[in-house]
Amino acid sequence: DVKVTQSSRYLVKRTGEKVFLECVQDMDHENMFWYRQDPGLGLRLIYFSYDVKMKEKGDIPEGYSVSREKKERFSLILESASTNQTSMYLCASRPASGGLYEQYFGPGTRLTVT
């Protein structure tokens, strides 16, 4: 079974802090994704990566950056956390590009910024 793990289930941070969210997948997948999920808005793509050190902006990249130094690990960084970044963050991976492949999701990190 594919396993996608996220470093924290719940996280509370203060405004202005630098926040790291980590995601690890164990199936040698090429593609990895970071989404945020807010009520009534569904999932919105922040960034995705199609290879080590390669990344592309999604729909809402402002205020976020990412790092992929190893194939299995994809980190989301909030450079200076703000209260409007309070949300559920979901990581996903998939084997490769193309419509045949579904995404596998981690359990999510619920981040609260106070």
Added chain:
Amino acid sequence: AQSVTQLDSHVSVSEGTPVLLRCNYSSSYSPSLFWYVQHPNKGLQLLLKYTSAATLVKGINGFEAEFKKSETSFHLTKPSAHMSDAAEYFCVVTPGTGNQFYFGTGTSLTVIP
């Protein structure tokens, strides 16, 4: 342009009765379509997927969906609801290539005992 519309934000059914969650999509390409389920405070789990093979797709836990190109729909059904089906359901479309996934805003299913 791609988009997904889930026609009901909330659906409530009695245990043992049929479930219908509606999804319409817009796609310029031959799309792949997915249904995911999310239980409270959990990640998304794949229920089923359509990738241009059979139009009637069977998934886990007794769910199925039918791809209807003429109606641009991909509705999710289950003959008999179970209490454990109470969750949020997401319809997702992706074009045949690339890495863009378009999510609906979700349908919250309540199952009444």
